Amino acid sequence: MTKPLAYSYIRMSTALQLKGRSLERQRELSQKYAQANGLELVEDFKLSDIGVSAFKGDNVVNGALGKFLEAVESGEVPKGSYLLVESLDRLSRQKISQAMRLFSNITDSGINIVTLADGQVYKAGDDDLAQFMYSIIIMARANEESETKSRRIADAWSNKRSNIHREKLTRLCPAWLEVSKDKTEFLVIQDRANTVRRIFEDAASGQGSNMITRKLNAEKIPHFGRSNGWIESYVTKILQSRAVLGEFQPHQKIDQKRVPVGDVVPDYYPEIIEENLWLKVQAERRKRKVGFGGRR
Numbered sequence: 001m002t003k004p005l006a007y008s009y010i011r012m013s014t015a016l017q018l019k020g021r022s023l024e025r026q027r028e029l030s031q032k033y034a035q036a037n038g039l040e041l042v043e044d045f046k047l048s049d050i051g052v053s054a055f056k057g058d059n060v061v062n063g064a065l066g067k068f069l070e071a072v073e074s075g076e077v078p079k080g081s082y083l084l085v086e087s088l089d090r091l092s093r094q095k096i097s098q099a100m101r102l103f104s105n106i107t108d109s110g111i112n113i114v115t116l117a118d119g120q121v122y123k124a125g126d127d128d129l130a131q132f133m134y135s136i137i138i139m140a141r142a143n144e145e146s147e148t149k150s151r152r153i154a155d156a157w158s159n160k161r162s163n164i165h166r167e168k169l170t171r172l173c174p175a176w177l178e179v180s181k182d183k184t185e186f187l188v189i190q191d192r193a194n195t196v197r198r199i200f201e202d203a204a205s206g207q208g209s210n211m212i213t214r215k216l217n218a219e220k221i222p223h224f225g226r227s228n229g230w231i232e233s234y235v236t237k238i239l240q241s242r243a244v245l246g247e248f249q250p251h252q253k254i255d256q257k258r259v260p261v262g263d264v265v266p267d268y269y270p271e272i273i274e275e276n277l278w279l280k281v282q283a284e285r286r287k288r289k290v291g292f293g294g295r296r
Contacts, residue, residue: 006030006039006082006114007068010048011059011090023050029116030084039082045071057094060102065091072109079110079124087117089141174243175224177269186269193272195221199238200273203281208288209236239285245278246271 008030010023034041049063059065071077083106085091091106091113092099103122106113113122173179176192195216202212209232216223216230223230238244248268249260 003038003040004080004082005078006034006041006084007045007047007077008041008084009065009068009090010050010086011052011063011065012050023048026086026116029086033084033114033116041084045077057092057098060092069105069109072106072111077111080112081110082112082114084114084116087115088113174241174269176272188270188272191222192224195224196238196244196272199235200244200277200281203239204277204284206284206288209233209239239281242278243269244271244273245275 008027010026010030012023031041033039045068047064047068049059049065052059052063060069068077068083072081088099088103092102094102103113107122107124107126110124112124114120115122173186176189176196177186178189179186199212199216202215203209207215213230213232213235216235221230225234227234242249242264246267246269248265250265
């Protein structure tokens, strides 16, 4: 007799959890449950969402859980199979109406859901009212926790922005700066700042990013960042940056994309390029683009 198939779904909201035992623990729980209950654990169907949010439903829209649901709908995953999860909050942390819609879609498609942490089995087609109410409570609590966490993070960043000139928002800063130990100011790394000034002066004289990049590499000028030498796109990024004027534009992640939020903060960074030089470079770059842009 063929054993029913079991699929282990693993989700972690942050990649940092990989450093702990979260991934290993979830895998072990799935293996033990499958062995103890006569299920065949499908090992070659990769079903994990690492660093993917269930609060926004990204694991369904773009993640592995969404691909699993497509496989169920196409018949690749047969009815009567088991979806093993550590707890229901691994599936969803959305509002209860959305979370229960996902839950019902899975069971209505003929898939049984097992929550390994408490041993609950939500059978496909089973209308056990007590068990259904229990699942609602679990998912509602998960959403409430995520809502509270989201508000706290937003409030913390709002508070940081209101104190932006007394304490810097983050240690992240342009490569020619470093934050002071007390986080109250940014300090200029002079040799790097000198390289940035040279890049702007060369650009103001009519040299394009490609030529500037080749000269920096030919003269073995120490590069910034992780790349192995200077690259044209990074030189272009420096020439377009207003951080050299001391400006800072706060950003926020929305739908996995960094978007500007709030007003530009002047005098946040030390100014290392005068505005006249910056404007001259932008004008020169526009002239090259309109006249004869591109490599020659």
